[in-house]
Amino acid sequence: xxxxxxxxxxxxxxxxxxxxxxxxxxLTLIFGLMRVVNFAHGAFYMLGAYTAVVVVGLTGSFWIAxxxxxxVVGAGGLAVERGLIRPLYxxxxxxxxxxxxxxxxxxxELVKVVFGKLGKPFSAPPVLADALVLGSLYFPKYLAFxxxxxxxxxxxxxxxxxxxxxxxxxxxxxxxxxxVRALGVDFDRTRAIVFALGIALGGLAGALNxxxxxxxxxxxxxxxxxxxxxxxxxGLGSYWGAVAGGLLIGVVYSLTSLFFPxxxxxxxxxxxxxxxxxxxxxxxxxxx
Amino acid sequence: xxxLAEKESVYTMMRSNVPRWLAASVCLGxxxxxxxxxxxxxxxxxxTSAPAAVAPAATTPPKPATTTGxxxxxxxxxxxxxxxxxxxxxxxxQQRGGxxxxxxxxxxxxxxxxxxxxxxxxxxNEAAKQxxxxxxTEQVDVLTGCVSAATTLAVNEVAKRAKVLYLGTCQTNxxxxxAKDWSDYSFHMALTPWMNxxxxxxxxxxxxxxxxxxxxxxYAWGSDNIASITAWLTKQGLAPLGQSKAxxxxxxxxxxxxxxxxxxxxVTIVVNAGDxxxxxxxxxxxxxxxxxxKLYSPVVDVPFDKQNVQQNIVDHYGGANFYFQIxxxxxxxxxxxxxxxxxxxxxxxxxxxxxxxxxxVWAAAVEKAGSLxxxxxxxxxEGMTFDYSSGQxxxxxxxxxxxxxxxxxxxxxxxxxxxxxxxxxxxxxxxEKYERTCAELGLGNRG
Numbered sequence: 001x002x003x004x005x006x007x008x009x010x011x012x013x014x015x016x017x018x019x020x021x022x023x024x025x026x027l028t029l030i031f032g033l034m035r036v037v038n039f040a041h042g043a044f045y046m047l048g049a050y051t052a053v054v055v056v057g058l059t060g061s062f063w064i065a066x067x068x069x070x071x072v073v074g075a076g077g078l079a080v081e082r083g084l085i086r087p088l089y090x091x092x093x094x095x096x097x098x099x100x101x102x103x104x105x106x107x108x109e110l111v112k113v114v115f116g117k118l119g120k121p122f123s124a125p126p127v128l129a130d131a132l133v134l135g136s137l138y139f140p141k142y143l144a145f146x147x148x149x150x151x152x153x154x155x156x157x158x159x160x161x162x163x164x165x166x167x168x169x170x171x172x173x174x175x176x177x178x179x180v181r182a183l184g185v186d187f188d189r190t191r192a193i194v195f196a197l198g199i200a201l202g203g204l205a206g207a208l209n210x211x212x213x214x215x216x217x218x219x220x221x222x223x224x225x226x227x228x229x230x231x232x233x234x235g236l237g238s239y240w241g242a243v244a245g246g247l248l249i250g251v252v253y254s255l256t257s258l259f260f261p262x263x264x265x266x267x268x269x270x271x272x273x274x275x276x277x278x279x280x281x282x283x284x285x286x287x288x
Numbered sequence: 289x290x291x292l293a294e295k296e297s298v299y300t301m302m303r304s305n306v307p308r309w310l311a312a313s314v315c316l317g318x319x320x321x322x323x324x325x326x327x328x329x330x331x332x333x334x335x336t337s338a339p340a341a342v343a344p345a346a347t348t349p350p351k352p353a354t355t356t357g358x359x360x361x362x363x364x365x366x367x368x369x370x371x372x373x374x375x376x377x378x379x380x381x382q383q384r385g386g387x388x389x390x391x392x393x394x395x396x397x398x399x400x401x402x403x404x405x406x407x408x409x410x411x412x413n414e415a416a417k418q419x420x421x422x423x424x425t426e427q428v429d430v431l432t433g434c435v436s437a438a439t440t441l442a443v444n445e446v447a448k449r450a451k452v453l454y455l456g457t458c459q460t461n462x463x464x465x466x467a468k469d470w471s472d473y474s475f476h477m478a479l480t481p482w483m484n485x486x487x488x489x490x491x492x493x494x495x496x497x498x499x500x501x502x503x504x505x506x507y508a509w510g511s512d513n514i515a516s517i518t519a520w521l522t523k524q525g526l527a528p529l530g531q532s533k534a535x536x537x538x539x540x541x542x543x544x545x546x547x548x549x550x551x552x553x554x555v556t557i558v559v560n561a562g563d564x565x566x567x568x569x570x571x572x573x574x575x576x577x578x579x580x581x582k583l584y585s586p587v588v589d590v591p592f593d594k595q596n597v598q599q600n601i602v603d604h605y606g607g608a609n610f611y612f613q614i615x616x617x618x619x620x621x622x623x624x625x626x627x628x629x630x631x632x633x634x635x636x637x638x639x640x641x642x643x644x645x646x647x648x649v650w651a652a653a654v655e656k657a658g659s660l661x662x663x664x665x666x667x668x669x670e671g672m673t674f675d676y677s678s679g680q681x682x683x684x685x686x687x688x689x690x691x692x693x694x695x696x697x698x699x700x701x702x703x704x705x706x707x708x709x710x711x712x713x714x715x716x717x718x719x720e721k722y723e724r725t726c727a728e729l730g731l732g733n734r735g
Contacts, residue, residue: 005550012542118377119563123597124574131576138549140574143542212574213539214567216595218374222539257543261532262506264543 004136009254015143017250018150022205023227024242026198032174032237033194040100042220043107044199048206049215062125069207070200077199111217119216229272235285362402366422369433371407377591378435385640389647408439415439419446434458457642464687466730475688477646485516486722487694496582497554504559506533513559545575555582566595573600590637593709601699610641610678624677641677648676686726686734691718
């Protein structure tokens with residue numbers, strides 16, 4: 001077992017983990033402000049990938065797709081919030097959970113009707129198609145790009161939440177939505193924006209991961225579970241908890257699959273169980 | 289009231305019970321989001337130890353009178369396959385192959401043919417139910433179809449009890465095994481994983497290299513392939529360099545590819561199909577693995593290649609019972625491809641060819657027997673030779689196994705139109721020496 005192999009595995013684990021981070025941040029933002037466990041998040045991730053397929057088909061450019069996808073999918077999120085989620089505010093926490101659960105099936109089936117049940121071909125842009133060679137280390141250029149892009153998004157989102165008025169309202173609403181409303185903030189608007197933002201992150205994750213993990217109607221299922229695990233491990237509501245959780249899960253998965261491939265998934269869920277037992281609020285969640 | 293200035297907890301309005309609640313959601317998701325489909329099979333894709341078929345034994349009626357061939361009206365052919373679910377594309381091709389065969393055959397014993405297709409949803413229970421209904425209500429004269437090993441075992445079981453002929457068009461090592469699921473009434477009209485590998489390994493080791501790494505989807509079919517490849521290599525004094533398995537439905541092979549690279553094999557045998565195969569090839573290209581090792585897959589097919597981008601298929605080798613580009617070399621394939629394309633306006637795939645052959649040879653056997661009586665048709669089918677779409681084949685008498693050629697296909701550098709993906713490298717002629725002997729299968733007494 002040489003060092004190069006272990007380093008490569010850690011790097012791939014980090015990049016895989018960053019995709020979970022993008023999804024988990026969307027989930028945690030939406031849950032934090034709206035108390036909605038968004039089971040349709042995986043479906044929007046999948047929609048992001050299919051939107052990218054369509055945009056690349058129309059424009060021939062993957063880069064345009066990366067800009068268009070979050071806008072289009074985020075707009076879809078906005079419509080879902082207005083039409084489906086808003087009527088459920090004030091009702092049981094389980095109602096939006098069940099609604100989004102159902103919605104995910106509807107979206108997946110719709111995509112199957114429109115695009116067919118089999119996957120669609122989709123590849124990295126030619127400039128990123130091969131591997132970086134650093135001595136004995138081989139690393140796909142596209143994975144390196146994906147990792148960097150995800151880091152940029154994570155930092156930009158953090159700055160948005162910290163430095164802007166809207167970010168302040170979101171943070172305040174997460175703390176105490178009643179007080180925020182009492183202060184005269186248009187909270188409905190804030191909720192709609194947060195939902196759209198979270199969904200746009202999911203869509204972007206799908207488009208980013210598509211050249212690597214492929215495009216098919218069921219692509220959102222497994223990754224959604226990993227995103228939930230990330231949220232639980234990191235600590236629900238904690239921004240950097242989601243980041244730490246995603247990276248940890250990515251690396252645990254990749255290293256376990258190096259040494260004991262059949263236990264890779266088990267290791268991730270065992271990690272979640274362990275965190276829940278020892279630190280129920282997650283790695284960086286508040287003490288509660 | 290929480291204080292807004294408290295940075296550490298600023299994103300949370302968590303009550304302490306919420307993480308557990310969310311964990312419960314994860315579990316709900318896990319239960320709901322399991323990949324629903326059992327493995328595909330056919331072209332040697334089938335597991336030997338697929339989940340045991342559940343066939344309601346007690347309710348199976350005796351053979352309906354019409355199967356004796358004394359009836360009038362159309363002869364009914366029941367096709368049970370996975371028309372919905374993950375392999376719907378493959379099953380549709382299979383159904384179309386059947387439809388084309390029926391159109392060309394026209395009539396058997398002076399009676400027209402009717403194909404009744406049923407969806408098994410890739411579920412053994414559903415397959416048993418649909419088969420039961422085909423036998424009881426529709427009173428079909430013969431059963432056929434399948435893309436999943438699990439469902440073929442279920443159909444086999446019902447057919448066996450109802451004493452109706454079954455032409456299985458996907459294969460498991462178990463169906464022609466005397467100790468396992470053997471039935472007098474079943475014929476195995478697809479390559480077994482065992483035969484599929486034994487046929488190509490001499491060519492692989494001579495042409496591509498002797499240092500072999502096996503990478504497989506982690507389920508029975510993958511293990512089956514590993515076992516049969518390892519058995520052949522061991523017999524030659526060549527151990528595989530290494531092996532690893534990824535769960536069925538893996539999207540991200542990044543954690544496996546560096547290990548294969550580290551082993552530095554001449555050839556990597558990639559045992560997977562569909563999305564898994566498309567994604568593996570895509571990522572192998574991105575890691576540069578495709579340039580360092582020859583890649584070979586025991587099964588390649590048009591629907592899989594359509595899901596990929598040509599640049600990822602370049603120089604990928606694969607075995608196929610049928611691939612439309614063999615039509616350049618093989619007159620029977622040319623005839624089949626032309627007719628199929630004319631009827632359906634698309635290129636046929638491997639399952640369509642299996643189904644087409646199965647019904648054609650069955651019709652020939654019924655005419656030869658002069659009757660639909662299963663025992664007489666069985667006798668006529670045994671030892672029958674044919675070449676309808678994919679090369680000279682024979683049905684071995686002792687285990688009803690179709691002995692069939694394998695065509696080794698190599699990914700083209702450039703596509704020609706929508707579906708010009710591969711070139712034929714070599715066709716390996718059918719020979720029963722590649723299959724386990726009937727003595728080994730516990731069927732020596734049927735010799």
